[in-house]
Amino acid sequence: MRLGVLVSGRGSNLAALLAAEATGRLAPAEIAVVVSNRPDAGALEVARAAGKPVAVVDHRDFADRDRFEHALLAALATHDAEAVILAGFMRVLTPTFVAAFPLRIVNTHPSLLPAFPGHDAPAQAVAHGVKVAGVTVHFVDTGVDTGPIIAQRAVPVLATDDAAALHRRIQVEEHRLLPAVARALAQGRLVCEGRTVVIRAAPGAADADADQLL
């Protein structure tokens, strides 16, 4: 399964996907193209250093969201992307884009959704005083961080944490989880039943392990 990875930032999740691919933990998924909406995103350098095709589709160059997304879809089509991973991509997608990849768009978000959707989730978590935070990888729908949840991992919030320290702890889990979900998606192991995503066991694995297989 050929993945288009959409980025806006430094590219730490992209780096985790590339490392998984390089060590055989992403197959049968492969990264076909990395598309950034920001020409200065550090993720572009991460992609280039790994020898991956990159494209820049700057949202500021388009009169409206439809034309921006049309260009995004064109960049993905050029590289025959079959699924899309949002790896720190900071634009909300319209129904048109979402419909182009039904249950084939995955986002990662640094909170245990439905808690703390939107921007700066680790800062929201610290301000709220929660003691458990985490990461959510989910299918994308047209809301903000509202789609069916594929997998979540919890991390503790420590008394000494500021938002940055908490975010780093969340990212350790995120960088493990996102490639594992991308692989499971490519293996056809993610089954969506309403809002509930069931992860089927990998071929040869015991059914009882299904929840542990990411």
Added chain:
Amino acid sequence: MRLGVLVSGRGSNLAALLAAEATGRLAPAEIAVVVSNRPDAGALEVARAAGKPVAVVDHRDFADRDRFEHALLAALATHDAEAVILAGFMRVLTPTFVAAFPLRIVNTHPSLLPAFPGHDAPAQAVAHGVKVAGVTVHFVDTGVDTGPIIAQRAVPVLATDDAAALHRRIQVEEHRLLPAVARALAQGRLVCEGRTVVIRAAPGAADADADQLL
């Protein structure tokens, strides 16, 4: 510290508090009285079987919430309660009641707040399709499950879970956590700084253990 425990239901959290008291894990807290707003609450039998004083203050016997709470406060005062544990107590408290026990009222809720406040939290979690659920023990303010969070524990949601199965898994953690928080409260180890609750180390314990001490 003499605790008044408010109940409405079967009394599983009360039973956990009683078991902790019987085995020395609650001291210097002690259960002074158990008050139910429902005359048929199973928790009353749990309390009586342990030899604890009980009181019934049926909210249906009172013309308004103020008079109901006045009777609750009187029942607590009769037994010299210094702090209040809501152990499955299903009535929202007014500012008058909350002000009578400043930072001395603790509630337990079967979700990782701020996710899924209110009724039937495990059913809400299953319906939403989350993969991580949990329990929150928090100070009570005048909102519904909105007060400063003292402690949280996460549990996995399994593909086979219905709300009842998930609730049972949450309760295993809840029945450990609530007595530990009650003890820490009585030891004066819970420090509230805005919305953030810091748990100070027990006397003799290493500071680094503070987050693990519940």
